[in-house]
Amino acid sequence: MKRLSFIFDDKLGIPLLIALGAAMIMVPVLNLMVPETNFFHVSTFTMSLWGKYLTYAMLAMAVDLVWGYLGILSLGHGVFFGLGGYAMGMYLMRQIGTRGEYGHPILPDFMVFLNWDKLPWFWHGFDMFPFAAVMIVLVPCLLALVFGWLAFKSRVTGVYLSIITQALTYSLMLAFFRNEMGFGGNNGLTDFKDLLGFSLLSDGTKAGLFAVTAGCLILAYLACRYLVSSKLGRVLAAIRDAEDRVRFLGYNVETVKLWVFVFSAGLAGIAGALYVPQVGIINPSEFSPLNSIEIVVWVAVGGRGTLYGAVAGALVVNWAKSYLTGALPDAWLFALGALFIVVTIFLPKGIAGLIRLRKEAA
Amino acid sequence: MIQPLKAFREFWPRDRVFDFLIPEIPPVLDTSHRVILYLEGISVSFDGFKAINDLNLYVDKGELRCIIGPNGAGKTTMMDIITGKTKPDSGIAWFGQTINLLSRTEPEIAEAGIGRKFQKPTVFEAHTVFENLELAMASDKRVVPTLFSSLTGEQKDMIDQTLEIVGLSESFKSRAGSLSHGQKQWLEIGMLLMQKPVLLLVDEPVAGMTRQEMEKTAELLTSLAGNRSIIVVEHDMDFVRSIARKVTVLHQGSILAEGNMDDIQNNPKVREVYLGE
Numbered sequence A: 001m002k003r004l005s006f007i008f009d010d011k012l013g014i015p016l017l018i019a020l021g022a023a024m025i026m027v028p029v030l031n032l033m034v035p036e037t038n039f040f041h042v043s044t045f046t047m048s049l050w051g052k053y054l055t056y057a058m059l060a061m062a063v064d065l066v067w068g069y070l071g072i073l074s075l076g077h078g079v080f081f082g083l084g085g086y087a088m089g090m091y092l093m094r095q096i097g098t099r100g101e102y103g104h105p106i107l108p109d110f111m112v113f114l115n116w117d118k119l120p121w122f123w124h125g126f127d128m129f130p131f132a133a134v135m136i137v138l139v140p141c142l143l144a145l146v147f148g149w150l151a152f153k154s155r156v157t158g159v160y161l162s163i164i165t166q167a168l169t170y171s172l173m174l175a176f177f178r179n180e181m182g183f184g185g186n187n188g189l190t191d192f193k194d195l196l197g198f199s200l201l202s203d204g205t206k207a208g209l210f211a212v213t214a215g216c217l218i219l220a221y222l223a224c225r226y227l228v229s230s231k232l233g234r235v236l237a238a239i240r241d242a243e244d245r246v247r248f249l250g251y252n253v254e255t256v257k258l259w260v261f262v263f264s265a266g267l268a269g270i271a272g273a274l275y276v277p278q279v280g281i282i283n284p285s286e287f288s289p290l291n292s293i294e295i296v297v298w299v300a301v302g303g304r305g306t307l308y309g310a311v312a313g314a315l316v317v318n319w320a321k322s323y324l325t326g327a328l329p330d331a332w333l334f335a336l337g338a339l340f341i342v343v344t345i346f347l348p349k350g351i352a353g354l355i356r357l358r359k360e361a362a
Numbered sequence B: 001m002i003q004p005l006k007a008f009r010e011f012w013p014r015d016r017v018f019d020f021l022i023p024e025i026p027p028v029l030d031t032s033h034r035v036i037l038y039l040e041g042i043s044v045s046f047d048g049f050k051a052i053n054d055l056n057l058y059v060d061k062g063e064l065r066c067i068i069g070p071n072g073a074g075k076t077t078m079m080d081i082i083t084g085k086t087k088p089d090s091g092i093a094w095f096g097q098t099i100n101l102l103s104r105t106e107p108e109i110a111e112a113g114i115g116r117k118f119q120k121p122t123v124f125e126a127h128t129v130f131e132n133l134e135l136a137m138a139s140d141k142r143v144v145p146t147l148f149s150s151l152t153g154e155q156k157d158m159i160d161q162t163l164e165i166v167g168l169s170e171s172f173k174s175r176a177g178s179l180s181h182g183q184k185q186w187l188e189i190g191m192l193l194m195q196k197p198v199l200l201l202v203d204e205p206v207a208g209m210t211r212q213e214m215e216k217t218a219e220l221l222t223s224l225a226g227n228r229s230i231i232v233v234e235h236d237m238d239f240v241r242s243i244a245r246k247v248t249v250l251h252q253g254s255i256l257a258e259g260n261m262d263d264i265q266n267n268p269k270v271r272e273v274y275l276g277e
């Protein structure tokens, strides 16, 4: 019991986990088993949409870990999400085989179109799922390791760190836009056919993807929760509040930052990999600096430093975004900006803070 | 024939181990001569300005020593030298008989048993008092052991004891940010104690404290001496009088006078430079 206290002490996290667990089972059931005419039927479109939101929720959690707990405002987590997505996209491209427009057995369409005659070296191995699965985590982690090592060892902190994370995501966007890079240029990777032999067009596969995403989110939540309620988690918050003091106590602050940053990047990579088959495309716009800023807004709206707040924030803001872009297409950016301002001024602890306040009042 | 061989043998005895093959064991603290800290002929200058000038100071094991002196006398700089933050231009500094402080880094010196409280108090405001002490506790501070660490009964007892010593037993569950200024200072002293130091350096502990808090701090520091040596730097003369057995007056980077409080107060040189007469 004591060893599981990291779950049970999390008063607001438990309802969230129960809701996610219920959604993981019920949404696919309501989609596949309940006839379309029934009131309780969940359409495939809605299911995939919420599947996408769940990947955003995982991404938001990764950002909350470094921002809410460690105090590093990363404005570049879209990079790790995008790289995980591209790794998954490369696997899905290789699965197309001769079914592409040009019917080339090995080369994806865009390479045939560019008159390339052989696969670039970094595309090798992506026809095997286990290899791709490793790359989904490894590539974002490696980039985070190198970037973090350079940034933390030279003690870059605060606004300066935020700015260089923006620069990182911007430079990757420019690089991936170029055709010579070998990632499909501005069209990105798309026209996927199947994943592990399951057709991506079938409802069954989409329901499966939804369930897997919800399951991954639950596992990731538990892992993060374990981390933040450990002594290491308390060290993280201590670094956020008084970095020098922690150093003086004998902890290696740079190493702690580095490993948590790398872990967070890995989570973001997995989220990106789950995102791509559900939306059917990955292109360089995922690296746009604005995307990374949006993630931070989700976390701020949900309430940082709580994990469940990040999940709730990502779901609520994205649901609102879908609603608003449908109703008033031009208003979304203004709404997002207004939301951020309102939250920072009136709700510094986000939705999570509001709920906790009500609980304490009751 | 045998004779020269025998003579030669002396140079390669079989039980000999070359020096470079012997693993370097960090020397243990040796205070068999009663003295725990030796500073001899220390000088430091910053851009030509001599902040410390031929300073000699000896502190005994278990002693509670007060250092007083006007602003800029070099008190904080002296602590910087002892803790390895500043390297002196000349002089020697030893911790006991065996540990040369000048050849060690800050964490190594902390490891050897010298703890330090800085002038400005810093505790982890978002954490509880208990957690603050837990984080400070002497333990394996690497990432993975920290992730999987859990408190043993022994460690809990140690935290409880420390809470008692610094008088925060009742507020162990409170967030450190909600403590009064004085309580924060005590918590920080408690955090120092969790690192099990042999020598404690305390820089201006009662700045900004109320009279009552000051009295409690004096009590706390006197009770801590004996098991550990403590060096307290302080401005407040009443406070110094209430704790000090031996006082050292620092002026322009060197020692002006040393003795008990009465001697110091009657010393004409001290009255001239420090008490402003």
Ligand SMILES: Nc1ncnc2c1ncn2[C@@H]1O[C@H](COP(=O)(O)OP(=O)(O)O)[C@@H](O)[C@H]1O
Pocket: B046, B047, B051, B069, B070, B071, B072, B073, B074, B075, B076, B077, B078
């Ligand atoms: N890093 C430094 N660079 C330049 N001057 C310094 C430095 N540290 C201390 N000093 C100077 O050395 C003198 C002694 O300072 P300090 O040890 O802080 O005095 P105090 O006795 O008030 O603690 C002061 O004049 C101060 O300006």
Ligand SMILES: [Mg+2]
Pocket: B075, B076, B119
């Ligand atoms: Mg000073």
